[in-house]
Amino acid sequence: MTNYKWHTIPINEIQTMFQVDKEKGLSSKSAEKLLQEYGANQLEQGEVISPLTIFLNQFKDFMVLVLLVATLISGLLGEYTDAITIIAIVIINAILGFIQEYRAERSLQALKEMTAPNAKVVRDGKLTIIPALEVVPGDIVYLETGDRVPADVRLFESHDLYIEESVLTGESVPVNKIIDTITYENIPLGDQKNMAFMGTLITRGVGYGIVVATGMNTEMGKIADLIQTTEEMETPLQRKLDQLGKILVILSIALTVLVVVTGIWHGHNAYDMFLAGVSLAVAAIPEGLPAIVTVALALGVQRMIKRNAIVRKLPSVETLGCSTVICSDKTGTLTQNKMTVTNLWIGGKEINVSGRGYEPKGNFYIGSKEINPGRVASIAKLLEVGVLCNNANLIEAEEEKGFFKKNKKSWMVQGDPTEGALIVLGAKGNYNKKSLEKNWKRIKEFPFDSSRKMMSTIVQKQNKQMVAVKGAPDVLLEHCTSIIWDEKIVPLTPVFKKYVKKAIEKMANQALRNLGFAYKEIKNGKIVTEREAERDLIFIGIAGMIDPPREEVKEAIQKCKRAGIKTVMITGDHQITAMAIAKQLQILPPNGLTVNGQDLYNMSNNEFMQKVDDIYVYARVSPEHKLRIVKALQAKDHVVAMTGDGVNDAPAIKAADIGISMGITGTDVSKEASSLVLSDDNFATIVAAIEEGRGIYENIRKFIRYLLASNVGEILTMFLAMLAGLPLPLVPIQILWVNLVTDGLPAMALGIDPVEEDIMNRPPRDSKEGIFARGLGWKIISRGIVIGLVTLGVFIITLNNEPNNLVKAQTMAFTTLVLAQLIHVFDCRSDISVFHRNFFENKYLILAVFSSLLLLIGVIYIDQLQPIFRTVELNAFDWLLTIFAGSIPTFAFGIRTLLTTRKKINKLVSDS
Ligand code: ATP
Numbered sequence: 001m002t003n004y005k006w007h008t009i010p011i012n013e014i015q016t017m018f019q020v021d022k023e024k025g026l027s028s029k030s031a032e033k034l035l036q037e038y039g040a041n042q043l044e045q046g047e048v049i050s051p052l053t054i055f056l057n058q059f060k061d062f063m064v065l066v067l068l069v070a071t072l073i074s075g076l077l078g079e080y081t082d083a084i085t086i087i088a089i090v091i092i093n094a095i096l097g098f099i100q101e102y103r104a105e106r107s108l109q110a111l112k113e114m115t116a117p118n119a120k121v122v123r124d125g126k127l128t129i130i131p132a133l134e135v136v137p138g139d140i141v142y143l144e145t146g147d148r149v150p151a152d153v154r155l156f157e158s159h160d161l162y163i164e165e166s167v168l169t170g171e172s173v174p175v176n177k178i179i180d181t182i183t184y185e186n187i188p189l190g191d192q193k194n195m196a197f198m199g200t201l202i203t204r205g206v207g208y209g210i211v212v213a214t215g216m217n218t219e220m221g222k223i224a225d226l227i228q229t230t231e232e233m234e235t236p237l238q239r240k241l242d243q244l245g246k247i248l249v250i251l252s253i254a255l256t257v258l259v260v261v262t263g264i265w266h267g268h269n270a271y272d273m274f275l276a277g278v279s280l281a282v283a284a285i286p287e288g289l290p291a292i293v294t295v296a297l298a299l300g301v302q303r304m305i306k307r308n309a310i311v312r313k314l315p316s317v318e319t320l321g322c323s324t325v326i327c328s329d330k331t332g333t334l335t336q337n338k339m340t341v342t343n344l345w346i347g348g349k350e351i352n353v354s355g356r357g358y359e360p361k362g363n364f365y366i367g368s369k370e371i372n373p374g375r376v377a378s379i380a381k382l383l384e385v386g387v388l389c390n391n392a393n394l395i396e397a398e399e400e401k402g403f404f405k406k407n408k409k410s411w412m413v414q415g416d417p418t419e420g421a422l423i424v425l426g427a428k429g430n431y432n433k434k435s436l437e438k439n440w441k442r443i444k445e446f447p448f449d450s451s452r453k454m455m456s457t458i459v460q461k462q463n464k465q466m467v468a469v470k471g472a473p474d475v476l477l478e479h480c481t482s483i484i485w486d487e488k489i490v491p492l493t494p495v496f497k498k499y500v501k502k503a504i505e506k507m508a509n510q511a512l513r514n515l516g517f518a519y520k521e522i523k524n525g526k527i528v529t530e531r532e533a534e535r536d537l538i539f540i541g542i543a544g545m546i547d548p549p550r551e552e553v554k555e556a557i558q559k560c561k562r563a564g565i566k567t568v569m570i571t572g573d574h575q576i577t578a579m580a581i582a583k584q585l586q587i588l589p590p591n592g593l594t595v596n597g598q599d600l601y602n603m604s605n606n607e608f609m610q611k612v613d614d615i616y617v618y619a620r621v622s623p624e625h626k627l628r629i630v631k632a633l634q635a636k637d638h639v640v641a642m643t644g645d646g647v648n649d650a651p652a653i654k655a656a657d658i659g660i661s662m663g664i665t666g667t668d669v670s671k672e673a674s675s676l677v678l679s680d681d682n683f684a685t686i687v688a689a690i691e692e693g694r695g696i697y698e699n700i701r702k703f704i705r706y707l708l709a710s711n712v713g714e715i716l717t718m719f720l721a722m723l724a725g726l727p728l729p730l731v732p733i734q735i736l737w738v739n740l741v742t743d744g745l746p747a748m749a750l751g752i753d754p755v756e757e758d759i760m761n762r763p764p765r766d767s768k769e770g771i772f773a774r775g776l777g778w779k780i781i782s783r784g785i786v787i788g789l790v791t792l793g794v795f796i797i798t799l800n801n802e803p804n805n806l807v808k809a810q811t812m813a814f815t816t817l818v819l820a821q822l823i824h825v826f827d828c829r830s831d832i833s834v835f836h837r838n839f840f841e842n843k844y845l846i847l848a849v850f851s852s853l854l855l856l857i858g859v860i861y862i863d864q865l866q867p868i869f870r871t872v873e874l875n876a877f878d879w880l881l882t883i884f885a886g887s888i889p890t891f892a893f894g895i896r897t898l899l900t901t902r903k904k905i906n907k908l909v910s911d912s
Pocket of ligand 1: 329330331332416418419448449450451453454455470471472473513514515516570571572573574
């Protein structure tokens with residue numbers, strides 16, 4: 001069907017071609033068949049790295065190649081056991097490396113799949129959300145502001161629908177879409193105004209259409225190669241580590257050469273020294289570092305997913321831990337977004353509405369007297385306008401209650417909860433959407449947008465037309481010239497305006513979100529523009545709705561305070577409502593400032609910069625203000641996390657250090673711009689993600705510390721021995737063994753170490769700090785040196801005691817080195833000392849250390865392995881000596897820290 005000129009074919013013909021009904025859509029069965037026939041709706045992927053390539057890449061490392069050549073030589077020289085063992089170790093190493101990298105690759109792929117876009121389609125007569133991948137030709141799709149068009153679509157309904165098609169046409173001005181058939185065949189895409197193309201962006205309005213092409217058959221598919229974009233998936237730390245890795249390679253090779261040269265100079269056999277040198281280089285080069293970092297990041301990201309935070313851009317994981325300010329939307333993020341209208345104010349009358357949640361049951365009261373809203377024209381008008389200027393639906397659906405519990409029916413809102421609350425309000429007064437819409441046909445809609453803060457529809461009953469408007473009451477008031485007062489329409493004088501404003505403030509003070517309603521009848525002539533529709537209106541009244549704060553948010557905000565992170569509320573809602581909620585949530589400190597959009601507009605940049613640190617609440621702002629707020633905070637050296645859900649939020653989300661979008665209510669555009677998606681729209685999830693982000697970074701530091709300190713220890717042992725003219729303290733196979741077993745497993749376990757309890761009681765990390773900041777460099781060098789010294793010490797002592805037993809001395813040195821590292825790994829878990837963490841908390845680490853120990857014992861005691869690893873049995877005294885020596889690097893520093901802390905405490909006590 002690729003050759004059809006879809007824009008020239010009338011919609012009913014297209015319906016027949018695809019055998020689909022506009023109202024009902026496809027059945028799920030036929031959609032399934034079509035999916036098999038046409039394949040997934042996706043553009044062909046770029047090259048995917050195959051598992052075999054990942055495996056072979058493990059051998060690409062220069063030093064590994066040198067080692068293999070050296071092994072070949074030793075094989076040729078008849079050292080078969082050596083050669084076979086080294087090859088076995090290299091292969092096991094490659095397998096471990098492969099597992100790490102493959103896992104990392106898979107997690108990244110899974111991440112991409114999780115953040116893939118959805119599409120809204122009509123199937124089996126119902127509007128459903130499905131992954132965009134599953135859209136098939138013939139599907140009826142619903143398009144609304146903020147969506148990306150999931151496939152090529154021939155439109156048959158368009159309400160003020162504007163689509164930005166620059167990805168295809170280069171034209172950035174959005175095109176106003178129509179539904180009429182176009183007769184010209186050969187016209188450019190930009191002129192095919194009754195079509196919506198895959199990948200283009202709805203900037204305004206709503207519409208419906210039939211999918212005519214999917215995947216590579218779409219216009220986008222034809223140019224797919226040109227637009228393949230890759231998300232940045234390498235973090236700054238990974239880049240820094242790559243650079244560091246290169247320096248370490250050079251350093252390790254230089255040191256190894258030094259060791260080899262010194263050894264030969266002292267009379268060692270050149271071949272032995274060469275093999276030892278190459279093994280040392282293989283061991284010393286932290287080739288596994290980038291892979292472990294990726295695994296740590298990927299596993300951390302998976303933990304975040306469990307806590308409802310989906311990371312779209314890997315670098316943000318690191319930035320999360322540096323955030324100093326979270327700017328959060330109010331509605332839905334800090335609050336539950338479960339609205340219920342509780343108060344009405346109409347022409348000076350206050351009306352209370354009873355009922356809970358979305359259940360359409362409740363009564364209307366003036367004071368304690370129950371009233372019938374249908375009998376009071378002004379109330380009836382407000383309910384009617386609320387329902388007619390509305391895109392939400394109320395449905396009664398089964399709530400899944402788990403395996404044993406019976407499913408319960410409950411009322412739910414499809415669409416915007418604010419609008420849902422009005423449908424419920426209408427139903428309580430017997431103004432049901434379905435029956436109202438039977439009489440009043442909608443002929444036009446000017447959709448809600450958070451800059452305009454209003455929405456209107458034009459509806460028609462026989463030959464009578466009406467504009468129904470709702471919006472932020474203070475804004476709406478400026479569009480009205482009359483008001484209903486005492487059931488009469490009277491001019492809206494300044495006095496009446498004052499009454500309305502007082503009513504707004506009263507509701508806002510009770511933390512109620514308020515919405516105003518207005519209308520006008522159209523006598524003659526068609527209204528085509530928004531401006532014409534939304535002027536000279538008659539103000540009806542205000543509805544106040546509760547939107548309770550989310551329960552977990554208060555604690556999350558306190559957590560942020562302890563973590564040195566400021567929480568800022570940014571909302572389109574009324575200033576007083578915002579302040580009331582901010583106070584409930586303890587966001588606003590006593591001297592904290594609140595500003596509204598108008599204040600912000602009037603403030604000079606200088607003035608704003610001076611105040612920005614003291615502002616905690618921004619109310620009645622438009623999405624455009626968000627960008628200014630982000631920039632001002634960044635200019636003050638803040639690392640800013642900013643939430644958003646609408647199309648207009650995208651620039652601010654992009655500009656923020658961490659752009660956060662809403663998984664449930666967010667538009668595709670905001671999700672694409674963001675680096676973190678909250679699958680539950682919840683503020684507390686941001687805080688959980690920050691906690692994980694901090695933890696991941698600390699874990700990366702932990703294993704960098706472990707691996708590098710171990711390497712320093714290994715190199716130093718060999719170097720000092722050669723310098724002192726001693727025999728080789730470790731044979732090549734022992735060095736490779738240490739590299740594989742002792743370094744590998746525990747380092748991986750450190751990468752998934754549980755987050756430290758007090759991690760959210762520390763200030764944010766400085767985003768500019770280097771890898772070795774906060775004493776890490778010193779720790780690596782000092783521990784490494786001591787590990788080297790104790791290993792060499794034990795070697796010398798044993799050699800002195802038994803001068804003719806080199807194998808024993810080497811076994812002792814080997815054991816000491818392994819034990820020192822296995823004990824040191826527990827030290828790496830804390831920035832303070834080994835005594836500051838619960839020893840048994842990380843069961844993977846215990847398992848890794850335990851299996852390394854078992855392997856060590858195996859290598860020492862299994863008869864067949866002894867000749868391969870050049871070991872001999874050790875007695876109880878030997879073990880005592882090696883355990884004692886191996887404990888020194890960790891415990892000496894641990895005890896020193898304890899003593900100095902105690903001294904500091906004593907001094908504090910005596911000072912006070
Ligand atoms: P947030 O706190 O996430 O910024 P918000 O809902 O408070 O969200 P907006 O969505 O910009 O902010 O809404 C601003 C005002 O516009 C609301 O206080 C309300 O008076 C009005 N409003 C909200 N939704 C609608 C709607 N669907 N139709 C008409 N007016 C609306």
